[in-house]
Amino acid sequence: MKGEVIVNGTTTLAPHGAETFPWVQQGREGSRADREFSEVTVSLPPHLHGVDLAVDAELSAALEQAMQAITKLDSTHGAALAPLRGILLRAESVASSKIEQITAGVDDYARALHGVKSNPSAVSMAAATRALQLMVPETGDGNPIDLDTITRAHELLMIEDPAERPYAGKLRDVQNWIGGSDFTPRGAMYVPPPPDTVPGYLNDLVGFGGREDLPALLQAAVAHAQFESIHPFTDGNGRIGRALINAVLRRRGATTQVVVPIASALVADRDRYFGVLTSYRDGRIRPLVSLFAESCRVAAMESTVSAQLLDEVRNGWVEQLGSVRSGSATAKLVDALPANPVISAEDAVNITGGAESRVYEAIARLVEAEVLRPLTDRKRNQVWGAGLILDELEDLDDRIATSMG
Numbered sequence: 001m002k003g004e005v006i007v008n009g010t011t012t013l014a015p016h017g018a019e020t021f022p023w024v025q026q027g028r029e030g031s032r033a034d035r036e037f038s039e040v041t042v043s044l045p046p047h048l049h050g051v052d053l054a055v056d057a058e059l060s061a062a063l064e065q066a067m068q069a070i071t072k073l074d075s076t077h078g079a080a081l082a083p084l085r086g087i088l089l090r091a092e093s094v095a096s097s098k099i100e101q102i103t104a105g106v107d108d109y110a111r112a113l114h115g116v117k118s119n120p121s122a123v124s125m126a127a128a129t130r131a132l133q134l135m136v137p138e139t140g141d142g143n144p145i146d147l148d149t150i151t152r153a154h155e156l157l158m159i160e161d162p163a164e165r166p167y168a169g170k171l172r173d174v175q176n177w178i179g180g181s182d183f184t185p186r187g188a189m190y191v192p193p194p195p196d197t198v199p200g201y202l203n204d205l206v207g208f209g210g211r212e213d214l215p216a217l218l219q220a221a222v223a224h225a226q227f228e229s230i231h232p233f234t235d236g237n238g239r240i241g242r243a244l245i246n247a248v249l250r251r252r253g254a255t256t257q258v259v260v261p262i263a264s265a266l267v268a269d270r271d272r273y274f275g276v277l278t279s280y281r282d283g284r285i286r287p288l289v290s291l292f293a294e295s296c297r298v299a300a301m302e303s304t305v306s307a308q309l310l311d312e313v314r315n316g317w318v319e320q321l322g323s324v325r326s327g328s329a330t331a332k333l334v335d336a337l338p339a340n341p342v343i344s345a346e347d348a349v350n351i352t353g354g355a356e357s358r359v360y361e362a363i364a365r366l367v368e369a370e371v372l373r374p375l376t377d378r379k380r381n382q383v384w385g386a387g388l389i390l391d392e393l394e395d396l397d398d399r400i401a402t403s404m405g
Helices: 032-036 057-079 081-101 106-113 120-138 147-158 195-209 218-231 239-251 262-282 284-322 327-337 345-352 357-370 386-403
Strands: 006-008 011-014 019-020 039-044 342-344 372-374 383-386
Touching: 011 218, 032 262, 039 057, 057 081, 057 218, 057 284, 081 106, 081 239, 081 262, 081 284, 081 342, 081 357, 081 386, 106 120, 106 383, 120 147, 120 239, 147 195, 147 239, 195 218, 218 262, 218 284, 218 383, 239 262, 262 284, 262 345, 262 386, 284 386, 327 345, 327 357, 345 357, 357 372, 357 383, 383 386
Parallel strands: none
Antiparallel strands: 006 011, 019 039, 342 383, 372 383
């Protein structure tokens, strides 16, 4: 390729190019400066499909340490603990939403996941979970990351957003920008490439994501940064771009069971995260890859604490309950809750196969023992959550943030 050079053992890419186009303002919105804005300079990222990427020995060692932590988490805990898969998936989608300053309480998020009416932020966070849930398994067993998977994930992410619903799952056909005015790219921090170039850029990115000759985490980091530079959708680019990280790791076999909650590490220092994306646009990949190696290593190591908690949670609940008769509705719910921490009465009936009256008795006992807590205050269509597991979403996020320091 095309502009990359090796500096101190690590590849430096060609900086993003630029091109200036006339800007025609539609309508009279904005300030006088917006109405007089007449030209826009867009960014043109280099293509990646054939690029040679190298890293220095120090960075290579950091990538290896991160991969060892990921592999240990996935192989030691992922296959044995189905609940862990769920909690890490939820933790990643919640943290990814927080990076976009979309926040909601854990109970609000749990209600939204279960289809109960919740605030818009919680609904958006639940949509991010469904998008990640689609995108990562699709790339298992070495399946390619293709444009169809990316757009279907985006549709799941944005379909509940009234303003963005018409654009859900569709590549943008307008010029977008980051920062600056709401009405024109005046003062924008970054202006992505023109809309007519987006399909070509994504095809190039898909080709890059299909390579087998790069360290998986290096490939995931660069693929994410390139996706953010392309910014192919009108909204939701950050969350889909971060889902791409775990999709690359799954496709390469770095994970087979779990999602690495890297977004919990990235949200701990948003300025640093956004700063390495800027460095990437300048052609420097080392800050990006270094942050991703550190983030994945910390996220994987702290996730093992969640794994240990989930491994012990059933015995702890039995102690809280005093005694649980084998085969009872209570016992069946205790067994099912780690993997299904949010349940309705209908769910509980299906899990236990028992009479509704027995199920309500079991739920009441679990609430009294503080195993479950009500997530709704209505009499009908109630939903309950396993408090310890729901709270672990926030505890894991806090531990990762502390370790990132």
